[in-house]
Amino acid sequence: MILVTGRQLPDLLHIFPGVAVCDRVVAENGGLLYRPATAETQLLAPPASLRFLEALRARGAEPLFEGRTVVATVRPHDVTAAEVIRELGLELEITVNRESVMVLPRGVNKGTGLAVALQELHLSFEETVGIGDAENDEAFLRLCGFSAAVANAIPALKNRVGMVTTAAYGAGVAELVDRLIGDGLGTPMTGPAKPSGE
Secondary structure, eight states: OEEEOSSOHHHHHHHOTTGGGOSEEEEGGGTEEEETTTTEEEESSOOOOHHHHHHHHHTTOOSOEEOSSOEEEETTHHHHHHHHHHHHTOOEEEEEETTEEEEEETTOSHHHHHHHHHHHTTOOGGGOEEEEOSGGGHHHHTTSSEEEEOTTSOHHHHTTSSEEOSSOHHHHHHHHHHHHHTTTTOSOOSSSOOOTTO
16 A cells, blocks of 8 residues: 655554554655655755745745755745745746645656655556546556546546546545445546456
């Protein structure tokens, strides 16, 4: 099991003390890999840009969170972040997750982070089932052999996956897991993505 999240690792470990059930954690929206069995971390992107952070602070972008690789804030500071990136000529990209705003080096996202985790575990995207709920999940869900969204997901994501659960939040994830354990994903699904092997 791989958890792919936009959260910074200390925050995740605080709210999810049972993280050891995961084989890998991709945190900071693809910028950091965590191995729960050994508590090792690996940066998957350059460290957060201090120039960028200082410029955002100078313009009053609050709250502002500095991760190992990610800089995070909230809307409407995505506009400020875009202005700073352009003015300083930085190779950074903005990703949103509902009201959250995450800034990472260009080309780093949940999909690139998941690719590293899968490679370590000798797994392929084709044999991966993914589930999510927001804009930043699209980057990895479009790569999975089968993709799903929970009932409370944003409409745009629901239109791009192979299954939308009837339940929301964690109950939707449990629904997908029950389906995998039970009759599998071999029955026809709505949406463009199809299970591998169909």
